[in-house]
Amino acid sequence: xxxxxxxxxxxxxxxxxxxxxxxxxxxxxxxxxxxxxxxxxxxxxxxxxxxxxxxxxxxxxxxxxxxxxxxxxxxxxxxxxxxxxxxxxxxxxxxxxxxxxxxxxxxxxxxxxxxxxxxxxxxxxxxxxxxxxxxxxxxxxxxxxxxxxxxxxxxxxxxxxxxxxxxxxxxxxxxxxxxxxxxxxxxxxxxxxxxxxxx
Numbered sequence: 021x022x023x024x025x026x027x028x029x030x031x032x033x034x035x036x037x038x039x040x041x042x043x044x045x046x047x048x049x050x051x052x053x054x055x056x057x058x059x060x061x062x063x064x065x066x067x068x069x070x071x072x073x074x075x076x077x078x079x080x081x082x083x084x085x086x087x088x089x090x091x092x093x094x095x096x097x098x099x100x101x102x103x104x105x106x107x108x109x110x111x112x113x114x115x116x117x118x119x120x121x122x123x124x125x126x127x128x129x130x131x132x133x134x135x136x137x138x139x140x141x142x143x144x145x146x147x148x149x150x151x152x153x154x155x156x157x158x159x160x161x162x163x164x165x166x167x168x169x170x171x172x173x174x175x176x177x178x179x180x181x182x183x184x185x186x187x188x189x190x191x192x193x194x195x196x197x198x199x200x201x202x203x204x205x206x207x208x209x210x211x212x213x214x215x216x217x218x219x
Contacts, residue, residue: 029053029060079201086139089204092211093140094126099218101126101147114149115173116160122149127159129170130190137196140207144190146174 024033027049028042039047040054048054078084102124105112113120115127127148130138138144153160153167163169168176174183199207 027053029057079205082199082201082204085201085204086199089208089211090132090139092208092215094145096211096215096218097126097142097145098124098147099215100142103218105147112147114153115146115177116148116153116157116163116170117167118173118176119149119152123151124148125150125154127154127170129159129161129174129187131159135190135194137194138190141190143186146170146177 023036025036025039025047026033027039028046029048030053032049034049036047039049040051041047042054042057046054046057048057102112111120112124114122125148126145128135128139128145130144132139135144148154148159148170153170157164157167159170160167161170163172171183171187174186177183178186
């Protein structure tokens with residue numbers, strides 16, 4: 021009985037004496053299949069190279085990487101804030117207007133546009149209603165005729181002394197750290213891990 025081996029390309033079994041051996045010791049049922057396999061591997065190599073180049077390009081696109089990371093960080097901070105209110109036994113409320121049961125978001129006291137060095141700082145971010153205070157009133161920092169505003173909201177929540185410490189810290193100079201794309205990917209992984217723990 022003749023020994024049989026499987027063709028590397030078509031996966032069918034053939035007698036070894038009828039097989040063609042490639043330089044890398046792979047066996048094929050025909051020269052055509054050996055050539056097709058070489059072409060397939062060449063295309064696969066191109067695909068791998070293309071994916072690697074695409075990934076490198078995406079990592080170098082820092083605005084995109086920051087945008088992706090900011091989204092995950094903001095989600096984390098909303099969850100952290102909701103859990104903190106729950107721990108205290110207090111109904112969640114907006115830091116700027118005090119309203120409850122709102123469309124919550126991560127409200128930055130120092131905006132990302134003006135203070136990029138504080139964009140991922142928990143000290144700079146608290147629970148805020150999105151459409152009204154965050155978007156319509158650009159954070160509602162100083163309040164309106166009917167709302168106390170972000171600054172007063174910190175004092176109402178934490179007390180005058182702690183609020184003053186927070187504001188003093190945020191107003192002090194902070195060095196802008198220039199993250200690499202890979203570092204931002206790692207930050208997202210870290211934030212997503214914390215999110216899973218809170219859900």
